[in-house]
Every structure is written in C-alpha cells, then in structure tokens.
Amino acid sequence: MKLLRYYDGDSVYPGVLDAKGTLRALSSVVPDIDGAALTSGALDGVDVDALPIVQGEMRLAPCVGGVGKFLCIGLNYSDHAEEAGMPIPEHPILFLKANSAISGPHDDILLPRGSVATDWEVELGVVIGKTAKYVSEATALDHVAGYCVINDVSERDFQTKRTGQWTKGKSCDSFGPIGPWLVTKDEISDPQNLGLTCDVNGERMQTGSSDKMIFTIAQIIAHLSEMMTLHPGDVIATGTPPGVGMGMTPPKYLKPGDKVRLEIEGLGVQVQTVRADD
Known part of the structure; x- marks a missing residue:
C-alpha cells in the first residue's frame, strides 16, 4: 500500500492511494498513519477500493505522524x-x-x-x-x-x-x-x-x-x-x-x-x- 497523510484545512487525515492513484480516505480505519496504526493490524486486508474518494487537490503532510526518533x-x-x-x-x-x-x-x-x-x-x-x-x-x-x-x-x-x-x-x-x-x-x-x-x-x-x-x-x-x-x-x-x-x-x-x-x-x-x- 501507498499510505499517506493529507491536510484538509488545519487538520491532518490518513489516506491511501488505490491502484489508479486515486486518494482514498482511511480515517474510518485508523485515526492516523503512525506507530500505533502500523502495529495495530487494522491496515491488514483493507479493501482500498471500498474506501471513500477524497475530492479535490489536497496538500500532503509528512507520510508518518507522531515520529519518536x-x-x-x-x-x-x-x-x-x-x-x-x-x-x-x-x-x-x-x-x-x-x-x-x-x-x-x-x-x-x-x-x-x-x-x-x-x-x-x-x-x-x-x-x-x-x-x-x-x-x-x-x-x-x-x-x-x-x-x-x-x-x-x-x-x-x-x-x-x-x-x-x-x-x-x-x-x-x-x-x-x-x-x-x-x-x-x-x-x-x-x-x-x-x-x-x-x-x-x-x-x-x-x-x-x-x-x-x-x-x-x-x-x-x-x-x-x-x-x-x-x-x-x-x-x-x-x-x-x-x-x-x-x-x-x-x-x-x-x-x-x-x-x-x-x-x-x-x-x-x-x-x-x-x-x-x-
């Protein structure tokens, strides 16, 4: 998967690219792309094509949040x-x-x-x-x-x-x-x-x-x-x-x-x- 984070206003949301390069919202699956999400198993087996499409051009945030080191x-x-x-x-x-x-x-x-x-x-x-x-x-x-x-x-x-x-x-x-x-x-x-x-x-x-x-x-x-x-x-x-x-x-x-x-x-x-x- 190509996981990412994007800004909508002042808030940052998790997302993923589908096979066609379309941005899909991941906020119904995980609250953020961070250490907790990467270890929770919540991203395993996600049906990316069933996720809602994010409309419009979004500014990309750093692709991982809550970096410890x-x-x-x-x-x-x-x-x-x-x-x-x-x-x-x-x-x-x-x-x-x-x-x-x-x-x-x-x-x-x-x-x-x-x-x-x-x-x-x-x-x-x-x-x-x-x-x-x-x-x-x-x-x-x-x-x-x-x-x-x-x-x-x-x-x-x-x-x-x-x-x-x-x-x-x-x-x-x-x-x-x-x-x-x-x-x-x-x-x-x-x-x-x-x-x-x-x-x-x-x-x-x-x-x-x-x-x-x-x-x-x-x-x-x-x-x-x-x-x-x-x-x-x-x-x-x-x-x-x-x-x-x-x-x-x-x-x-x-x-x-x-x-x-x-x-x-x-x-x-x-x-x-x-x-x-x-």
Missing part, C-alpha cells in the same frame, strides 16, 4: 564518501534531526537566518513498524513497516563550522521533508536496488542507487538496535549518493526561488521551493 546515517554511500574525500567508516555514522524539522514532501524549504550553505540530499527513508531491540541482521527487515523519500536538507556551515554535532546543520525548520507516501515493504522487492535522483532547477545533481550503500538497511537496523530500542513510527534516513552541493567545485548551494525535485524508484517524488525564513 528521526535517525540519520551519514556517509553511507561509497561513491559519496569518495566525493567527500573521507574514509569508509568502520561503523554507521549516526546523527539525529530534531523532529521539528519534519515537513511535508512539497512544503517549502526555509533558509534559516544566516544561512550561506544550505544543501540537498536525497535519501531512502525507512519507517519502523515493529519494536526492535538487539535484533540480528537476518531478522532486521522484519521490523520495517515501509519506505519513503527523504530530503536530508543540510546547512553545511552550521553543520561543520559551528562547534558541536552535525545536528545543528540538520535540524532547522523544514529540513526534513518526508513522503509523499509510506510504501509498505511488500511493494518493494529489494530496497538495496532502488534508483535515487535529485534535480535542482531542472538540472540533474544526484544520481545513485541504494546498492552502493556501505551499510545495508538490515545492518543499520541491527546496529542501532544494539544501542537503543527502535519503536514503531521511528524514521531512519539511510544516507545520500554523490552530487551534493558541498562536493562541487566550487560548492553550489540553495538560494531563494530554487526548485528541488527528488525521486526514488517506486517511492514517489518530492518537489520543494526554496525561500528565506521569515
């Missing part, structure tokens, strides 16, 4: 590590985004005050669907609800020049677009063989494949579950392929008016407009 893996593509001139890490590099960075897939990217180096990063997102603690690599994917597109928007000066952790450059408002859909894992036969692209103003910047991940999704989940319990609704961004602005000569960063388009095979498209934060 927004975990991110850095430097996880071999070709991106080469681009950055950094050694292959021995273990997954972990940082966190503030949950307040989460935004809808087509919401504007807001350049924070003082920003001079805001960058794009298309990433394969993983949504946890079953509590994971001390899980093995062999069973890790049993704990996945599905996959989504994430833009790990990053302010590089905040990230590298303001003393502290990467989180400073990763957590600004709007720096975590998620969606358009949460695609359940039964629709993705091999998450380690998905194409990823990112265009800025119609120019292709990133082209990659999840088969270039240094640490697979199963390895990431197993590793993280050794140190913390992963709960349903937690989100993991699994790293970005080469082509980020920081890696260009000279570096190229986002400015007001830019259009960013991200796509992952089978997971849909995000489109964002960049503007200065008020």
Whole structure:
C-alpha cells in the first residue's frame, strides 16, 4: 500500500492511494498513519477500493505522524564518501534531526537566518513498524513497516563550522521533508536496488542507487538496535549518493526561488521551493 497523510484545512487525515492513484480516505480505519496504526493490524486486508474518494487537490503532510526518533546515517554511500574525500567508516555514522524539522514532501524549504550553505540530499527513508531491540541482521527487515523519500536538507556551515554535532546543520525548520507516501515493504522487492535522483532547477545533481550503500538497511537496523530500542513510527534516513552541493567545485548551494525535485524508484517524488525564513 501507498499510505499517506493529507491536510484538509488545519487538520491532518490518513489516506491511501488505490491502484489508479486515486486518494482514498482511511480515517474510518485508523485515526492516523503512525506507530500505533502500523502495529495495530487494522491496515491488514483493507479493501482500498471500498474506501471513500477524497475530492479535490489536497496538500500532503509528512507520510508518518507522531515520529519518536528521526535517525540519520551519514556517509553511507561509497561513491559519496569518495566525493567527500573521507574514509569508509568502520561503523554507521549516526546523527539525529530534531523532529521539528519534519515537513511535508512539497512544503517549502526555509533558509534559516544566516544561512550561506544550505544543501540537498536525497535519501531512502525507512519507517519502523515493529519494536526492535538487539535484533540480528537476518531478522532486521522484519521490523520495517515501509519506505519513503527523504530530503536530508543540510546547512553545511552550521553543520561543520559551528562547534558541536552535525545536528545543528540538520535540524532547522523544514529540513526534513518526508513522503509523499509510506510504501509498505511488500511493494518493494529489494530496497538495496532502488534508483535515487535529485534535480535542482531542472538540472540533474544526484544520481545513485541504494546498492552502493556501505551499510545495508538490515545492518543499520541491527546496529542501532544494539544501542537503543527502535519503536514503531521511528524514521531512519539511510544516507545520500554523490552530487551534493558541498562536493562541487566550487560548492553550489540553495538560494531563494530554487526548485528541488527528488525521486526514488517506486517511492514517489518530492518537489520543494526554496525561500528565506521569515
């Protein structure tokens, strides 16, 4: 299923796409697409075609609500590590985004005050669907609800020049677009063989494949579950392929008016407009 959340006025409602791409309302089945819904079993066997059609164009919300943790893996593509001139890490590099960075897939990217180096990063997102603690690599994917597109928007000066952790450059408002859909894992036969692209103003910047991940999704989940319990609704961004602005000569960063388009095979498209934060 392609699960999603949409705004109607100021309220957010759960939805699902039918086989023809028509939006159907899920609010009679679950109150939201969140950890509770993903573990309740209520979505199992839903007759999507019997659900009411949602009329009109709806603004999409982040495809999962009530996110407990927004975990991110850095430097996880071999070709991106080469681009950055950094050694292959021995273990997954972990940082966190503030949950307040989460935004809808087509919401504007807001350049924070003082920003001079805001960058794009298309990433394969993983949504946890079953509590994971001390899980093995062999069973890790049993704990996945599905996959989504994430833009790990990053302010590089905040990230590298303001003393502290990467989180400073990763957590600004709007720096975590998620969606358009949460695609359940039964629709993705091999998450380690998905194409990823990112265009800025119609120019292709990133082209990659999840088969270039240094640490697979199963390895990431197993590793993280050794140190913390992963709960349903937690989100993991699994790293970005080469082509980020920081890696260009000279570096190229986002400015007001830019259009960013991200796509992952089978997971849909995000489109964002960049503007200065008020």
